[in-house]
Amino acid sequence: MTVMEQRGAYRPTPPPAWQHRTDPAPLLPDPEPYRVLGTEAAAKADPGLLRRLYAELVRGRRYNTQATALTKQGRLAVYPSSTGQEACEVAAALALEERDWLFPSYRDTLAVVARGLDPAHALTLLRGDWHTGYDPREHRIAPLSTPLATQLPHAVGLAHAARLKGDGVVALAMVGDGGTSEGDFHEALNFAAVWQAPVVFLVQNNGFAISVPLAKQTAAPSLAHKAVGYGMPGRLVDGNDAAAMHEVLSEAVSRARRGGGPTLVEAVTYRMEAHTNADDATRYRHDAEVDAWRDHDPILLLEREMAERGLLDDDEKRRVGEDAEAMAADLRTRMNQDPVLDPMDLFSHVYAEQTTQLREQAAQLRAELEAASEEAGEEAR
Amino acid sequence: MTTVAAKPATKPATMAQALGRALRDSMAEDPSVHVLGEDVGALGGVFRVTDGLTAEFGEDRCTDTPLAEAGILGTAVGMAMYGLRPVVEMQFDAFAYPAFEQLLSHVAKMRNRTRGTMPLPITVRVPYGGGIGGVEHHSDSSEAYYMATPGLHVVTPATVADAYGLLRASIASDDPVVFLEPKRLYWSKADWNPEAPSPVEPIGRAVVRRPGRSATLITYGPSVPVCLEAAEAARAEGWDLEVVDLRSLVPFDDETVAASVRRTGRAVVVHESNGFGGPGGEIAARVTERCFHHLEAPVLRVAGFDIPYPPPMLEKHHLPGVDRILDAVARLQWEAES
Numbered sequence: 001m002t003v004m005e006q007r008g009a010y011r012p013t014p015p016p017a018w019q020h021r022t023d024p025a026p027l028l029p030d031p032e033p034y035r036v037l038g039t040e041a042a043a044k045a046d047p048g049l050l051r052r053l054y055a056e057l058v059r060g061r062r063y064n065t066q067a068t069a070l071t072k073q074g075r076l077a078v079y080p081s082s083t084g085q086e087a088c089e090v091a092a093a094l095a096l097e098e099r100d101w102l103f104p105s106y107r108d109t110l111a112v113v114a115r116g117l118d119p120a121h122a123l124t125l126l127r128g129d130w131h132t133g134y135d136p137r138e139h140r141i142a143p144l145s146t147p148l149a150t151q152l153p154h155a156v157g158l159a160h161a162a163r164l165k166g167d168g169v170v171a172l173a174m175v176g177d178g179g180t181s182e183g184d185f186h187e188a189l190n191f192a193a194v195w196q197a198p199v200v201f202l203v204q205n206n207g208f209a210i211s212v213p214l215a216k217q218t219a220a221p222s223l224a225h226k227a228v229g230y231g232m233p234g235r236l237v238d239g240n241d242a243a244a245m246h247e248v249l250s251e252a253v254s255r256a257r258r259g260g261g262p263t264l265v266e267a268v269t270y271r272m273e274a275h276t277n278a279d280d281a282t283r284y285r286h287d288a289e290v291d292a293w294r295d296h297d298p299i300l301l302l303e304r305e306m307a308e309r310g311l312l313d314d315d316e317k318r319r320v321g322e323d324a325e326a327m328a329a330d331l332r333t334r335m336n337q338d339p340v341l342d343p344m345d346l347f348s349h350v351y352a353e354q355t356t357q358l359r360e361q362a363a364q365l366r367a368e369l370e371a372a373s374e375e376a377g378e379e380a381r
Numbered sequence: 382m383t384t385v386a387a388k389p390a391t392k393p394a395t396m397a398q399a400l401g402r403a404l405r406d407s408m409a410e411d412p413s414v415h416v417l418g419e420d421v422g423a424l425g426g427v428f429r430v431t432d433g434l435t436a437e438f439g440e441d442r443c444t445d446t447p448l449a450e451a452g453i454l455g456t457a458v459g460m461a462m463y464g465l466r467p468v469v470e471m472q473f474d475a476f477a478y479p480a481f482e483q484l485l486s487h488v489a490k491m492r493n494r495t496r497g498t499m500p501l502p503i504t505v506r507v508p509y510g511g512g513i514g515g516v517e518h519h520s521d522s523s524e525a526y527y528m529a530t531p532g533l534h535v536v537t538p539a540t541v542a543d544a545y546g547l548l549r550a551s552i553a554s555d556d557p558v559v560f561l562e563p564k565r566l567y568w569s570k571a572d573w574n575p576e577a578p579s580p581v582e583p584i585g586r587a588v589v590r591r592p593g594r595s596a597t598l599i600t601y602g603p604s605v606p607v608c609l610e611a612a613e614a615a616r617a618e619g620w621d622l623e624v625v626d627l628r629s630l631v632p633f634d635d636e637t638v639a640a641s642v643r644r645t646g647r648a649v650v651v652h653e654s655n656g657f658g659g660p661g662g663e664i665a666a667r668v669t670e671r672c673f674h675h676l677e678a679p680v681l682r683v684a685g686f687d688i689p690y691p692p693p694m695l696e697k698h699h700l701p702g703v704d705r706i707l708d709a710v711a712r713l714q715w716e717a718e719s
Contacts, residue, residue, distance in 0.1 A: 002441040131494040142462070143494050147486045153452050154487070157459025157467075164441050171459075183479070187452030194447055349497040350532055352555045355585070355632035 003164055003195070022231055029224035029236040033268045036243035037305045045243045047311050053090060053242040054306060055320045057299045060086040060110045062324035063119060064273075066331055067109070067126070071277040075335045077128045080107040084240070084272030087298035088204045090114045091245035095200075095253050096172055103142040103155040103173035107204075111174065112141055119327060120334045129339035149179040152188030152201065159197040159256070170256045172200045172249070178209025180226065181217050189264065193230040198256035200249060201264045204239060206271035211284040227264035239267030240298040243305070270296075343369060394573040396544045396566050400430045400506075402575050403548035404468065408438050414552060415460060416443040417453060418470030418506075427472055428508060428567050454480040454505065458487050461501040468552055474509040475518040481526070488557045489532030503557045504548070509537075510603040510653050512565035512700055514693040520564075521690055522654035524602075527559040528630050528663070535630040536584055537561040539605035541571035543628060549581040558584070563603035587634035589641060593623035596647035596713055599638055599664055601627040604651045604701060611706040620710060630660060638664070639671040646677040647713040651701050656684030678714035 036042050064083045070076040082089050085107075093114035096102060104111050112122045117139055124133020125144050132143040142158075145151035155173035162169035179185055180203055192199045203223050207214060220226055227234030237248045245267060252263035270293040274281040281290075294300075306312035347354060347362040354362065394402075408414045416434055418426070422445035425432030434443035446453050450471060457467035471477035484505065492500040511520035527535045534556055538544040544562070551558035590605060591612050598608040605626045612622035625641050627634065642648045648668055650661040661682035668680050683701045691699045 002439050130496060131490075132496070135498040136462070136495055137499060143491075143499075147482060150455065150482060150486060153455025153483070154459035154462060156452075157456030157461075158463045159459070160456060161460040161463035161465050165463075184451055184455060184482075187447075187449040187455065190447055190449065191452045191456050345496075349493045349495075351492070351534075351632075352500060356635060357633065 003160075024228050027228045027231070027233045029222060029227070029234040029266070033236045033238040034244050034248060035238045035241050036247060037241045037301045042243065042305050042309075045305075047309070049246065050243065050302065050306055050311055051316075052094070053087075053246060054299075054302050054312065055323065056090040056094070056114050057086045057242060057302060058320045059324045059327055060090055060114065061299060062328050063110060063113060063331070066328040067123065068273070068277060070123075070332070070335050073336075076123060076126045078276050078278060079126055080276045081273040082107050082110050082271075084293065084297070085204055085206055085269045086110060087242035087245050087302075088202065088239045088267045088269055091242055091249050092172055092174060092202055094246060095249035096170065099140070099167070099169050100253070101140045101142065101155070101158055101169065101171045103151045103158075103171060104144050105148070105151065105174050105176060105179065106144050106146045107176065108144065108174045112144065115139070115141060117141060119331050123335065127335065127339065129341060130345075149175050149182035149184040149188070151175075152179075152184055153191065155199050155201075156188050156192045156195070156197050156262075159192070159199045160195050163198055163259075168257055170198045170200065170253050172202060172253065174202050174204065176209065177203060177205040177207070177214050177223060178212065178217060179203075180223050181209075189227070189230045189232065189262070192262040193232045196259070196261040198259070199262040200252040200256055201262065202249065203264065203266045204269055205266055206239075206269050208271055208275070208285070210275040210279065211281075213284075222266060224264060224266035230264075232262045232264055235263060235265045237265060237267050239269030240296050240301060242298055242302050269298075390576070391572040391574040393570040394541055394575065395568050395570050396538070396541050396562075397428055397430050397568065398575075399541045399545040399573060399578075400548055400562065401432055401434075402578065403545045403552070404431060404434060405437065406578070407468070407549060407552040408434065408442060411466060411552075413464060413466045414442075414468060415465050416468045416470065417446050417457060419446060419448055419453070419472050421445060421470050426470060428562075428564070430506075430562075430567075431470065450477060450480040451483050454483040454488065454503075457503050458483060458491070458501060461503050462499060466502045466552065468504045468506065471505060471507045473515075473519050474507055474521040474523045477505070477507050477523065480505075484527075484533070484559075485530055489530045492556070493532060500555050501557050502552075502555045504551045504554075504560050505557070506548075506560045506562060508564045508567070509561045510563050510565060511690060511696050512603060512653075514696075515564075516693060517690065520693075520696065522652065522685065524561055524630055524652075525654055525659050527561075528660055532557070533631060534558040534584055535561065536628065537563065537602040537630065538628065539563065539566065539590075539602055539626050541569065541573050542578075543626075545573075545578045546581050547584065547628060550584050553581065554584060561602060565603050566606070569606070585629045585632035585634060587625050587627045587629070587637040589623060589637070590626045591622070591624040593621040594645060595620040595622055596649065596710055597623045597625055597638075597641045597645045598649050598651055598706065598710075599625050599627065599641075599668070600651040601630065603653060607701060607703060608651050608706060611703045611710075614703055615707060615710060618707070618711075622710065633664075633667070635667055635671060638668060642668050642672045642680075643675040646675050647710075648672075648676075648680045649683055649706065649709045649713070650680065651683045651706055653685045653700055655687045656682050657687045659684050678712075681709045681712060683709045
């Protein structure tokens, strides 16, 4: 039986015989965001995993501050910070196996780095020396997607193709709360459920789409509830609880790998910084609201738990901090070097073979460059 | 003992059949070729182009998708990322518009965005153009939108043999191709031997369909037969018209077009698409840039009017026909010669 035929036939029947195709009850999210840290469930969390999560969160926070600093120094064109959302970013990367694929949005540089990509290569797009700074197939990381939610159908198609080949590969696709209003979000979830594609959709509900709050985005009971309409389970999680995030995403990934189909995960979190360095958040939210989230900081929550269980001493904290500093220093050094640009690259990757027209245009640019360099040479003399 | 090869059995085939055969042969040859779209399975597509593919290759290879064009093309992107070679069917020209963002922002750009590491070999088949008596949203000529998007190839056949050869070439291409199928030629017939189909030609070469000396009609897709008819009618006026079938709008075959116009010294571009901002303006500019000193008259355009596509009972006034083409030819400043 083929993958598509497994879905079975659904034929319309007149009302007396009509029934739900599936029971909606098990698809509904929990009434409260799922939490691990600070609850009894935390006792079961693997100490090794908590240490790994902690190191990645600290490193991630440092990465965000370093990248933001680089925008102020003119080394990055723009940086959408994920400060406050590190638990979502890190858990998404760690929930995946090497063979799996990650489909990030533009705010998910951190997930890309946590998955193992060179921190500098992850910033190519935001520095602006090219669009994507890595080979997606080599790392199984799709390009950071700027058009909202458009990467979600890609994740579905890739997961579907992998399933057709029997490869056991899962795709995890990331989107924000604003992105859930896009048509591609709807179409991707619908295709995924119909095809039972091995995909996990992670919505980071950070409260804002640039300036627009969630209340103006949707009237749904929660974003996780949207899953039910597509016939897939919705999970509501505390997005600042790294252990909960890791557990829920890992479960969803395993379920997808087993052939159980897609899951929609809503992570409730908060964007502590402005949309990007170019944004002014004071125009649309109060400091008091931001301050309320400081007590629910993802690093703080994990530190408290680990300290309580004796998993984090000062030495460990210092070592993790130093590692993060070393990463930041290396990133700073490398990003302070000017990238090597070749203007002729403009024509290199448009088609497999350059068209006659592009060859002509490339020749024009080459001539312009040569003339400019001769002129510069003469001036130098 | 010598065997004499039997003469290939040619028989009348429609363009739709040739397109279906191209899909079938591509799928048989390459297991990574997958067809997906609306109604492409049991129904065989609303134009029956995919007839029999699901029966032969199964639902995993020829798949009825949910009714959502952005989703169809978006999932095709993901399939191509994983190494498949998807062929997407858009049901009608105007129904392809929801997929524009996927097409423009991802399909056309992915090779470029990833420095050539992740090209997307996707073929998007779009039935296009009018003349079939369709109600609104079923007759658009959408080629100008696609032509204006770097990274896409835009191909359109006008003959049964080209329908096969160009579709095979498009599917085999490592670049995305928007393959525009002239709806009103779906049922046009030609003698064709499906067992020895026409050779697969590289995309990007125009062809002279009818040699002539007086002027060149530059055209493509649904307007090719109209131009050939006009060329026959023009003989009565003493004009010997050459007809160039572009076959590919991107890449554009400047060489064949310019060579023809240099020979004839006059040119008319003919297409159904609106004139303003349509392909004809680009083509006329390219011809003028290359053939200025050979031209006896300005390059003229015969195009659809700059109106939303008309209702079916009025479409005959909109579509370029033989008379309108001959009128344009008559305006090519012949007085200077006498």
